[in-house]
Amino acid sequence: MAPTAAEQHTRKAVGLAARDASGHLSPLAITRRSTGDDDVVIKILYCGICHSDLHSIKNDWKNAKYPMVPGHEITGEVNEVGKNVTKFKTGDRVGVGCMVNSCQSCESCNKGFENLCLGIIPTYNLVDLDGTITYGGYSSMVVVHERFVVRFPDTIPLEKGAPLLCAGITVYSPMKYHGLNIPGMHLGVLGLGGLGHVAVKFGKAFGMKVTVISSSPGKKQEALERLGADAFIVGKNDEEMKAAMSTMDGIINTVSANIPMAPLLGLLKPNGKMIMVGLPEKPMEIPPFALVATNKTLAGSLIGGMRDTQEMLDLAAKHNVTADIEVIGAEYVNTAMERLAKADVRYRFVIDIGNTLDKAAATTTE
Ligand code: NAP
Ligand code: ZN
Ligand code: ZN
Numbered sequence: 001m002a003p004t005a006a007e008q009h010t011r012k013a014v015g016l017a018a019r020d021a022s023g024h025l026s027p028l029a030i031t032r033r034s035t036g037d038d039d040v041v042i043k044i045l046y047c048g049i050c051h052s053d054l055h056s057i058k059n060d061w062k063n064a065k066y067p068m069v070p071g072h073e074i075t076g077e078v079n080e081v082g083k084n085v086t087k088f089k090t091g092d093r094v095g096v097g098c099m100v101n102s103c104q105s106c107e108s109c110n111k112g113f114e115n116l117c118l119g120i121i122p123t124y125n126l127v128d129l130d131g132t133i134t135y136g137g138y139s140s141m142v143v144v145h146e147r148f149v150v151r152f153p154d155t156i157p158l159e160k161g162a163p164l165l166c167a168g169i170t171v172y173s174p175m176k177y178h179g180l181n182i183p184g185m186h187l188g189v190l191g192l193g194g195l196g197h198v199a200v201k202f203g204k205a206f207g208m209k210v211t212v213i214s215s216s217p218g219k220k221q222e223a224l225e226r227l228g229a230d231a232f233i234v235g236k237n238d239e240e241m242k243a244a245m246s247t248m249d250g251i252i253n254t255v256s257a258n259i260p261m262a263p264l265l266g267l268l269k270p271n272g273k274m275i276m277v278g279l280p281e282k283p284m285e286i287p288p289f290a291l292v293a294t295n296k297t298l299a300g301s302l303i304g305g306m307r308d309t310q311e312m313l314d315l316a317a318k319h320n321v322t323a324d325i326e327v328i329g330a331e332y333v334n335t336a337m338e339r340l341a342k343a344d345v346r347y348r349f350v351i352d353i354g355n356t357l358d359k360a361a362a363t364t365t366e
Contacts, residue, residue, distance in 0.1 A: 008033045009132060011041075014361040015069035015139035016333055023057035025333050027361035028067055030135050032143045040088050040149045041080040042096065045354035047137035048073030048163040048323070049333070050194060051256045052098075052279065054340055056125055060281045065125050071137030072098040072123040073165045075158040076354070085146045093152040095313070097165035098123055098303045100134060100144045112307040114148070115173075138333070140357055150310045153317035163194055163323035163348040164316055166303065171199035171252055172312040173304030174275040175206070180250040183207030188251035188267055189229070192219050195254040195277060197227055197347040198323060204228045205319035211244065213251070213264065216343060226324070235264070246270070246294075254278045262290040270294035275301050323348045329356035 009031040017028035035041055053070035055061055074096040078088050088094060102109050103119035114120065121128055124136030135142075152161060175181045187203040189196045190213045200223065203210040211231040212223045220232045233240045241263055248267050251274045258280040265274060265286075276298065291298055304312070316322065324347045328336050336349040351357075 010034055013140045014357060015135050016330060017067040017069045018057035019067050021059040023337060030139060032141060035080055035082050037082040037084040038145050039082040039143050040078055040085060040146050042076045042094060042142050043079045044074055044076040044137055044139060044141055046075045046159045046162045047071040047351050047353055049336055049340060049349040050166045051340060054337055065133050068125050069135035069139050070124050073162045074137035075152060075162045087146050088149060093158060095150045095152050095165045096142060096144050096148060097169060097309055100148050101129060112305040115303045115305050138351060147306060150313055153313055155317050156322055159327055159350050160322035160325055162350050164313060167194045167198045168316060169304040169309045169312050170277050171195050172202055173308055174252060174301035175202060178250060178273055178275055181206045185249045186247060188213055188248040190251050190253045190264060191255040192223055193254060193343060194348040199252045200227045200229050201321045205321055248272055252277060256280060258282050262287050265290040265296055268296050273297040273299060275299050277301050325350045327352050330360035
C-alpha cells in the first residue's frame with residue numbers, strides 16, 4: 001500500500017509560525033516529505049521578508065490557513081537530491097521563490113509561466129498535491145520539485161540575493177513583458193520598499209530614466225545617491241506631482257496600501273501603462289476618465305515563471321543587482337514585521353536562518 005501523506009512527512013524541521021491573525025510568529029516543529037524522485041532537499045540559510053508574508057499572517061487576504069510558516073525568498077544549499085534530478089547536486093547554491101509546484105502540463109506551464117497555472121502551489125499557505133499545507137522559508141529546510149528550484153549565480157551572496165526570488169522576479173517580469181525595459185524610457189517606481197528598490201536597480205541596469213514616487217520624504221537622498229534613481233517625487237507634494245504630469249512611459253506600482261490612483265495615473269504619458277504588483281487589502285477606485293482620456297493601460301502582474309526567474313538572476317549577476325538588506329536573527333522577526341508595517345526598512349529584512357533559527361527554536365518550540 002502506498003504511504004499516506006502523513007507517513008511520507010517524516011523529516012523533522014522547525015519553522016516560525018503564525019497561529020492566528022495577530023500574526024505573531026513563534027517556533028513550531030514541522031515535518032517535510034521524504035525525498036521524491038524529482039525532489040531537491042534544501043538546507044535553508046536565508047529567507048527574505050516580503051510584505052506578502054505580512055499580509056498573509058495578518059489574514060489581510062482572508063485566505064489564511066494556520067499554523068502558517070511564511071517565507072518565499074529562500075536561499076540555501078542542496079542537501080540531497082532524488083534519483084531523477086539532473087539540474088542539481090549536493091552542495092549547490094540554490095533558491096526557491098513563491099511557488100513549489102504547478103500542474104506542469106497546462107498551456108501556461110508549457111510556455112514557462114508556471115506562475116499563471118491554475119494549479120499553482122505557492123510556497124506556503126496552500127494545500128499541496130499530497131494534501132498537506134505548504135510551509136515556507138522561515139524554516140530550517142524544504143523539499144521542492146527541481147523545476148521550482150533555481151541555480152544561484154556564484155557572484156551573488158545568498159543573503160543579498162534572497163529577495164530577488166520574489167521582489168526581483170515580480171518587478172522584472174512586468175518590465176520585460178510590458179516593454180518597460182528599454183534604454184531611454186522613463187520609468188516611475190511607486191513605493192520604495194522591497195519590490196520598489198529592486199525595480200529602481202533593474203530600471204537603471206536597463207538604461208532607463210527612473211523616478212521614484214514615494215510617501216516617505218526621508219528616502220529621497222538614498223534613492224538618488226545610493227540606489228541611483230534620477231528623480232524623487234513625494235506623492236503628497238502637489239507641486240512635485242504637477243511638474244511630473246504626463247512624463248512617464250510606465251509605472252510599476254508596488255504600494256501595499258490603498259491610495260488614490262487618479263493622480264498617479266496622471267503621471268503617465270498618453271498610452272502609458274501602470275502595472276500593479278502591490279496587493280492592497282481593499283478594492284481600488286479608478287475614475288474611468290483617468291484611464292480612458294489618454295489611452296492608458298492598467299495591468300496586473302503576478303511574480304514570474306521559472307525560466308524568467310533564472311534569467312532574472314543571471315541578469316542581476318551580470319549587472320550587479322542585489323537587494324539592500326538588513327540581516328536579522330530569527331528572534332527579531334516579530335519586531336521586523338512591526339517595522340515593515342510602517343515602511344521602516346532599508347529595504348528588505350532577510351532572516352539569517354542558518355545561524356539563528358535553531359537557537360531561537362531551542363528556547364521556545366511548541
Ligand atoms: P514593502 O517593502 O512594505 O514596500 C511597500 C512600499 O509601499 C513601502 O515601502 C512604501 O513606500 C509604500 N507604502 C506603504 N504603505 C503606504 C501608504 N499607506 N501610502 C503610500 N505608500 C505606502 O512591500 P513589498 O514587499 O515591496 O511588497 C509591496 C506589495 O507588493 C505588497 O502588497 C505585496 O503583497 C505585493 N507583492 C506582490 C507580488 C506579485 O506577484 N504581484 C509579489 C510580491 C509582493 P514609500 O515609503 O516609498 O512610500
Ligand atoms: Zn513576495
Ligand atoms: Zn499548469
